[in-house]
Amino acid sequence: MDIATEENNAKGRYAATLDGHTGEMTYSRSSPRLIIVDHTFVPDALRxxxxxxxxxxxxxxxxxxxxxxxxxxxxxxxAQVARHPEWQDVTEA
Structure with a gap:
């Protein structure tokens, strides 16, 4: 699965394409050292x-x-952060 990164100014998106369908995770960059992941979408075909x-x-x-x-x-x-304590080094509550 390929994941592409798109970023325009303070907004960004990670897009994963599989079998002709694309899921996405969007974020806002609030500073050079902080992003806010605000949305994840996976189409039914990829669930x-x-x-x-x-x-x-x-x-x-x-x-x-x-x-x-x-x-x-x-x-x-x-929910993913809660399931992965090894991610605590890069996440803030």
Whole structure:
């Protein structure tokens, strides 16, 4: 599964495409060191295929590489952070 990053000014999106369908996780950059993940969408055709999990893990990997923190405003991302205590180094409650 390929995950692309799109960023325009203070808004961004991670997009995962699989089998011709695209899931997305959107975020806002509130500072150079902080993003707010505000929305995750996975179309019905991709449910149960790990797309949402892959997007969340990608966001964490990008935060580690970029040296920033994530505020998980999105309920899906918040639930993923709760399930992955190893992500605490890049997340803020």
């Amino acid at each position: 149960g295929k790990g797309v949402g999990q892959a997007l969340a893990a990608h966001a964490v990997d990008e935060a580690r590489k970029g040296g920033w923190k994530i505020i998980p405003l999105c309920p899906f991302m918040r």
